[in-house]
Amino acid sequence: MKKLIKGIIIALAGLVGIILFFIIGIGIAFIIANKTSGTLISSGEKRQYLLHVPDSYDSTVPTPLIISIHGFAEWPAHQAQISRWNDLADEKGLIVVYPSGTKFPKRWRTTGLTNSPGDPEIDVRFISDLIDRLETEYNIDPNRIYANGLSNGGGMSYLLACKMADRIAAIGSVAGAYTYAPELCNPSRPVPLIAFHGDADPVVPYQGGPSRSFEIPFPYIPNWMHAWADRNHCQTAASIPQDGEISGTTWTECSQNADVTFYSIAGGGHSWPGGEPIPAWIVGKTSQAVDATREMWQFFEQHPLK
Secondary structure, eight states: OHHHHHHHHHHHHHHHHHHHHHHHHHHHHHHHHTOOSEEEEETTEEEEEEEEOOTTOOTTSOEEEEEEEOOTTOOHHHHHHHHOHHHHHHHHTOEEEEEOOBTTTTBOOOOOOTTSSSOHHHHHHHHHHHHHHHHHHSOEEEEEEEEEEETHHHHHHHHHHHHOTTTOOEEEEESOOOOSOGGGOOOSSOOOEEEEEETTOSSSOTTOBOOSSOOOOBOOHHHHHHHHHHHTTOOEEEEEEEETTEEEEEEESOGGGOOEEEEEETTBOSSOTTSOOOOHHHHOBOOOSSOHHHHHHHHHHTOOOO
16 A cells, blocks of 8 residues: 555656756747847836847938837747748848737736726836837937737737827737727827728637627727828728738828728638638638738838828
């Protein structure tokens, strides 16, 4: 009996050791993956970011700044990996920064609801402070600062349009989680928007309402896009010609050139079109029918702040 008990104890100890090994391994892998290149103190919090500066950077030339924001449970390096902004930055001579959310899993405070955890103004202040920091270190063109993001990061980009329209020239969103109440959004100027949404998104439902992951009343995406175009006082709407799984709408003749472009992806999931796929069993299909990053940059180029 004593031998049996001793054997069970040894087996359990071995099992615990294996579990600890995997936990430590996962932790180390996350630390390596979650690399950042800078920190700053904002609203009393230590915040992190990952910065990419192309080799072609010339300090005498005002350079566009791309702020690319990760989604819930993601991190800066993964946003860089799936969006491939760095490749385009090297090609076009852009500076790209990937700010980091807070807590674990990482997230952005974007709801603005009185009973929700965290004040969204804290994250808005962080992005503002981050721009200030980069403007002291690099020759950033103040008229060409753009924000974009995935999911919760798309929602954060929307929040920046609401709160920082005087600094953010235009925004881009992929599978954006638009949880900040429209009645709270009062931008100082109309903000151009380009967005991409898959109609089979299992996380942020295209049709609106809660999803399998979040008990949140997400908006019906086409209506939300139309409302943003109305906010920008757009006069003309035109369909994007159907091209395989890609369709959509563009709104033009908008106040202060604040156009809106909306790509709808048939069968598309909660992922970055044209980017590196995320496992389909988690997010659904990653479409390669359109390159969201390149389309965003083409749109941004046409919409400087002034």
